[in-house]
Amino acid sequence: MTVGISTAGVVGLGTMGAGIAEVLARAGLAVVAVEAAADLAAKGRDRIEQSLGRARDRGRLDPADYDATVARLTFTDSRTDLAAADLVVEAVPERLDLKTSLFDELDGICPPHTVFATNTSSLPVTRLAAATNRPARVVGMHFFNPAPVMRLVEVVHTVLTDTAVVDTVRDLATACGKTPVVVPDRAGFVVNALLFGYLNDAARMAETGRRTVDVLDRLVVEATGFPMGPLTLMDLIGLDVCVEVLEVMYDETRDRRYAPAPLLKRLVMAGHLGRKSGRGYYSYDGGDATPAVVVPLLDKTAVPEREQPGWVVERLVYPHLDDAVRMLDDNYASRDDIDTAMRLGCGYPRGPFALLDELGPGKVADALDRLGYPYSPLLRQL
Numbered sequence: 001m002t003v004g005i006s007t008a009g010v011v012g013l014g015t016m017g018a019g020i021a022e023v024l025a026r027a028g029l030a031v032v033a034v035e036a037a038a039d040l041a042a043k044g045r046d047r048i049e050q051s052l053g054r055a056r057d058r059g060r061l062d063p064a065d066y067d068a069t070v071a072r073l074t075f076t077d078s079r080t081d082l083a084a085a086d087l088v089v090e091a092v093p094e095r096l097d098l099k100t101s102l103f104d105e106l107d108g109i110c111p112p113h114t115v116f117a118t119n120t121s122s123l124p125v126t127r128l129a130a131a132t133n134r135p136a137r138v139v140g141m142h143f144f145n146p147a148p149v150m151r152l153v154e155v156v157h158t159v160l161t162d163t164a165v166v167d168t169v170r171d172l173a174t175a176c177g178k179t180p181v182v183v184p185d186r187a188g189f190v191v192n193a194l195l196f197g198y199l200n201d202a203a204r205m206a207e208t209g210r211r212t213v214d215v216l217d218r219l220v221v222e223a224t225g226f227p228m229g230p231l232t233l234m235d236l237i238g239l240d241v242c243v244e245v246l247e248v249m250y251d252e253t254r255d256r257r258y259a260p261a262p263l264l265k266r267l268v269m270a271g272h273l274g275r276k277s278g279r280g281y282y283s284y285d286g287g288d289a290t291p292a293v294v295v296p297l298l299d300k301t302a303v304p305e306r307e308q309p310g311w312v313v314e315r316l317v318y319p320h321l322d323d324a325v326r327m328l329d330d331n332y333a334s335r336d337d338i339d340t341a342m343r344l345g346c347g348y349p350r351g352p353f354a355l356l357d358e359l360g361p362g363k364v365a366d367a368l369d370r371l372g373y374p375y376s377p378l379l380r381q382l
């Protein structure tokens, strides 16, 4: 197993933690899986055993490996059991106070060599690290949902992290069959930083009433091969989660692109949270998705360019590609890492740079010029 890590702890066995515990146990680590109460720990065990059982029944996990994996997992409601862990991954709810007090408690339980990893999507890893007595041994380990399936792990280091710890965690992710992308701590890391500007643009466009939500989604999917349109994706993520992530992004960047679209915020206020509440941009009554947000077009003056289907794609997808170019220009992540992250984290058939190459960066820059969209100077150079 990976140098120095043979026992891992996972705290919080909800959507993400259960999947992460499964991934680590399948990779051969002894896993101490911790929940807040005994009944929740039992629920976590059921969830993981069911998932492993499905993998076995579908022939993806040998019956002997199933038994061995189950035997490597122990479930508890006592965080003191984490004293044996070389690495603890926390997957408790996305609240800074919860996560800092958990790491504070673990500081007193775990030996000094234990690495603390957070699965946070949007909180600053640096803030969590600075609140511990081992800031050099704290990293982000951002898995994607569902963790046993999605291959990407964003490994996030802070200005305080020891490089040997980053290497260890990256190697561990690889040993788990994942593809790690190592990046510094910045709001949204690679995937959410790129995704949410684009999703918010789509939310704003839905609000203009120039296209119904299904048409808007369809045009994007047809042009890009993305697995689903932006509004369908927002419904799947949860509109409340979208607003939370956008607010974190906006707080950090002060870029109005990330200021949540007014209608998006109103949908959340109305309790329309997407799939999980049965209604968001679409309504899911009876299983089928039917557009639930229809905005009347007040200004019926036709702007010929906007009537073209290509306008939607240029206005939504090209700025999304430009965001990737900006990220490269900022030296935040390499071209390959950005493409890998968007393919494996979002299911894009090709990454933004591969798509840009296909479209032609010059053509994208010309279209953005026409739209009056201020793009990265690097785009023109490309």
Ligand SMILES: NC(=O)c1ccc[n+]([C@@H]2O[C@H](COP(=O)([O-])OP(=O)(O)OC[C@H]3O[C@@H](n4cnc5c(N)ncnc54)[C@H](O)[C@@H]3O)[C@@H](O)[C@H]2O)c1
Pocket: 011, 012, 013, 014, 015, 016, 017, 034, 035, 036, 040, 090, 091, 092, 093, 094, 095, 098, 102, 119, 120, 121, 122, 142, 143, 144, 145
């Ligand atoms: N859901 C996603 O798609 C997704 C994707 C990537 C990252 N994340 C991040 O993963 C983290 C967890 O999200 P989730 O969706 O799995 O949440 P969740 O609400 O499904 O699960 C959280 C679990 O933590 C448990 N918990 C709370 N306090 C605890 C404590 N002190 N000790 C032990 N267990 C405790 C809760 O009982 C609950 O089961 C968040 O930081 C989130 O931002 C979520």
